[in-house]
Amino acid sequence: MRIHICAVGRLRSGPERALVDDYLTRFDRSGRPLSLGPVQMHEVEDRKGGGMAAEAALLARALPEGALVCTLDERGRNLTSPEFAQMLADWRDQGRMDAAFVIGGADGIAPALRAQADASLSLGRMVWPHMLVRVMLAEQLYRAASILAGAPYHRA
Template structure:
């Protein structure tokens, strides 16, 4: 299983970058990070659409797509691990998409095989990347029987 983490914005050096790198380095799966940036100053709706186009272009057409969306489904860590296990066992590639400050376009949401929520609270999109990396690591630990998830 190959994992793509496609996100709007550049994660600069600092604590968030260090945490993402630390968690991803411990994974048993290859993870390709793709960052998309729209440099033009656009109204929020146009920016969301343009970022959506760039996110979709960064995703493999054959991948299972999971988008981080506040309106998505909340999974426990063991449930998330079970999903990853199923995808791993069937040999599919998985792509995670994280939108920018204005959220995801409808086109990206429509492409999703799973809309995943980290809860009802609002999280900065850069911190959501850290949370996803940690949950990927936690899922790997659960699947391997490592005591990290206790």
């Protein structure tokens, strides 16, 4: 199952980029034997300042056709890392070819796009900068692959 991260904004070079790249490289190595990956990043920018609605339209166009869509949203479900790993495995085992994780901009994800999603996840009740959400999602993807592979990375 291919993984897509569809996000508002461009991740420039710096510590966040280095972390995302590191975790996604690890995920690709550990996930491929599990039929997870590769990860493709789809970054969109609303240069005209149209707000959440314009960002939602750009994100919708970036979604691969037929992909399972999961938004990252403070109102989403809170899962443990093993539950997240199991969710990915279930999607894969159901024959899903693509899963797309959607990360909105500073104002979040437009309600219409949230309503169309197949799933919604929260990384906690606090609001996180969208650039850090990418880092946290990349780490959880790697952790999920490690859990599914029985590797010692996850110790909980």
